[in-house]
Amino acid sequence: MSSIYLAGTADTKGDELAYLHDILTRSYANVLRVDLGTRAPKTEMDIPARDVAACHPDGADRILGTNDRGAAMNAMGVAFERFCKDREDDIAGIIGIGGGGGTSIVTAGMRQLPYGVPKVMVSTLASGDVAPYVDVSDIIMFPSVTDIAGLNRLSRVILHNAAQALLGMVGSPPPEQMDDKPAIGLSMFGVTTQSVTAISAALQESHDCLVFHATGTGGRAMERLAAGGILSGLIDITTTEICDLLFGGVLPANRNRLDVVAQTRIPYVGSVGALDMVNFWAPDTVPERYRDRKLYCHNSNVTLMRTTAEECGQLGRWIGHKLNACEGPVRFLIPQKGVSALDIEGGDFWDRAADSALFEALETTVVETELRRITILPHHINDPEFSAAAAAAFLEICQN
Incomplete structure (x- = not known):
């Protein structure tokens, strides 16, 4: 005992x-x-x-x-x-x-x-x-x-x-897990919920889908489980924690974000979800250097800052270098019509120049191979067509 x-x-x-x-x-x-x-x-x-x-x-x-x-x-x-x-x-x-x-x-x-x-x-x-x-x-x-x-x-x-x-x-310990489906991790934020929910629904018959809130700790927990062999693949649609890491937000990833993909070589489908924003708490917590930026009050305790074209270029290069270290199956999807619920034509964070800088940096940094590919999709990240493409990409690399 x-x-x-x-x-x-x-x-x-x-x-x-x-x-x-x-x-x-x-x-x-x-x-x-x-x-x-x-x-x-x-x-x-x-x-x-x-x-x-x-x-x-x-x-x-x-x-x-x-x-x-x-x-x-x-x-x-x-x-x-x-x-x-x-x-x-x-x-x-x-x-x-x-x-x-x-x-x-x-x-x-x-x-x-x-x-x-x-x-x-x-x-x-x-x-x-x-x-x-x-x-x-x-x-x-x-x-x-x-x-x-x-x-x-x-x-x-x-x-x-x-x-x-x-x-x-x-x-009163929990009952033994009877589900023998492989477990996978998915990253989600409020502004990518529609996309990730649809992906999870498309895969739930074949996989046990564990969704993680991309708040810094969520990404770390997801990658800890992947490192421990509990997750057999990642659908990392929402990489927004990297914004907070690079630009001083309150929900940052660690510097080792994405390293587990290289270390384990597990199937990985990623995207640019919510890379249009950096998170701060109430408006008065936004650093002075950012006070003249495009800000959005998500609620009384959370303030979002739109990333600039220059910052988006940095994000694309940072992620691209991380992906180049991955020798397992990788598919990275670029939604041309926007990366979050706010980044949509007519939306508060719609900025075609910033998105273009992000996409271009990824395309020029990532070295494509037979296993590592970037796919450009003419959809918004929350469009059903994008979710279907992400689910299909994951199934493809799992089966190969």
Whole structure:
């Protein structure tokens, strides 16, 4: 029987760890307390900090032999990553508690575990920006409300509820997947929804279609699954995250966007979806240097900026160089009549010169081969004809 892992710094969170251990063991026999502290623990732990620290590439003394608490905690995060990776087959679920340092350490390990393994983090930081801690994982962040600095009438309730949430997930695992269709990833944004929905509908009989929201984390999650062999192909219609990467938007891809296609050689159909826009939050968050640009208020919290012809040329060349590194089957589709719901004749972002610069940069940069091809289509990206062509292109390269 695998175990629930209860993780935290026992030198500062001893009472809370003991309280959680008592709740968890009432319902689940195997609960292992993992100490992530850098000083002497204040409560009994099943796995001492030295055992975790020993997983660090430089050994336990790299963590426990220094008086620099900040450096020790950063190194403990690295050690806990390896610890969780090594024990992932034994972890039925994991729950952690922490403030700033503890949250960083515990979630570093949680992010190494497969999707679907229950992960609950009770944190003083959970009501703020949790992106650095969750990243592209499925960690559930529980706001602690009060500081984790001793038990009180509110913290007991919060910790109890977090423990029950984990026990519920561990005690009622999802049914085994019976779908034997190959899984593929599709990237989508609100302005390409019509296109991607139609592609998914066309392929759902033969493939399990996993659609990812192209918000930076969506693209990273999609490519992480592809790197892990869970996705057998990508239909990357919406590459808009690259705009935010190159021009300072708030939903950026990483620099390694598209590298997984080269590394895995999986079938890839891509396009220029939403390369007409860079994302910012509310209007007053748009950088000063962009204030005189064409802006569109998507809603009160999201402001879109139209990319210029010069920027579109940069985008086309950046993507083109990435595609040239791909030696597997690649089809890249160019919709001549527009790249998003806003980039359509009469639309707010309609700019034929910018689109032409994007398309020309792609055509002149991509080196076509027998496996790597660009196809120009006389359609808008949301036209049914474009969706049909994308689905057909994917089926073609899957069958060859």
